[in-house]
Amino acid sequence: MAKRPWNVLDITGSLVLTGLVVLIVGMMLAAFLGIGAFILGIVFFVTFAVAAVYAPESKQGRPKCQSCGRILKSPDKCGVCGANQLTRVSEVQLIAISSVLLLIGVIFIGAAGAYSETEITKVGDLRETDNFRQTRVIGKVVDIVDYYPEKYEETGTIRMLLNDGTGDIYVKIVPGISKHFIETSYIPGFGDTIDCEGALFVGDEGYMQIKVRDKNLFKIVDTPVQHITLQQLMESGKSDFELASKVSIEGQIQGKYYIEGFAWILDLGDQEGRSISLFIPETITQLTGELDLSTLYLSQVNVTGGLEWYEDGQSWEIIPGSVQDLRILDRYTGDTYVNLTVEQFLANASAYQNQYVQLNDVIVAWHYADYLFSVSDSSSSWDEVSIFVDYDANTSTNFDVGDKMTVRGWVTFYDENDNNLPDEGEWEIKIRALSSDYALTAEDMEGTR
């Protein structure tokens, strides 16, 4: 008769085999491995401790079953418990196996405890009674990140406002570890998703804050970025995008404006004269590096950032996460200018749209400010072209109506009637900073030539 496995192994042997199979299944369901091995270890241990204590000892020297202790009728198999007397698993082996299982169980339970993650809490569920509790939240950065530098050290506190859909909570990264994040440029931007953990503070009037003190407990989660065009964004209303959605968009840096100690506002435009604003608060340059405007200006760039609704302008603007989020695709190289009279220019302005023209020895016909005026061919002419000067562009100051000038710049239009078309009277020449454009009076021309 062929030997089948259940004939080779006795009951306890089968039990061990079953236990090992269960353990392997447990390993596949790794989460339960620790506790599974631990319980199996206890079961084996108890079973054999009991067996060892209660198994009757041999009294007359007759062969007894090595498993149950009863007197054997056949030398190789117990007639009572069925234990095979030749391939029987001994108690010592079983105790060894149960000890190993106990050890594995303890190690895994210990490891699971050390690496277990704190449960994610919904901001809306937090109460004052949760004060000082270790708390973990996942949410989106919904405001500009703040930075409070230390007085005598190259670090500071980074603070951001998160929203997880149930409420707002501030997250503060203490100077001790924010240094690490600044050095590695690991700074979240507007619209980024954050997974962080720290002690909770619940203050008056629902103010809530988590203080992150461990650099391993702050992570920027990969947030999907939507690729859109400038036109798409310009045609979108407030309801078309979720606030702080992350987008990536291409365009030319066409205008720049600096608000001292607060922010840079750059125009991202296309060749049709459309543009949106990039809002770059000073915190971003403080934390992620200086804006290299001499390279960026007039370059074709790709910008990634979070969408912010600009209520005053009823338009979307983009807040990049870092200065590295403005990626240059094509650098600006100098322009060549077509020499024209005002009359020639106005007669065929649309032919020059997005090109560069130069008007020599024209007369200032109207002067609102040094950055917004108009010029004509002679003081008796009614034909005028508006000149708009970018911040920091090469231009004269303190000039007035009647002064003689030379201007050269980019031909675009100021869409007064909001129809996206250059209508009569809307043509203007833009004097761009960091370009070969200028608007200089005759006196200044002499000085610069």
Ligand SMILES: [Ca+2]
């Ligand atoms: Ca128009």
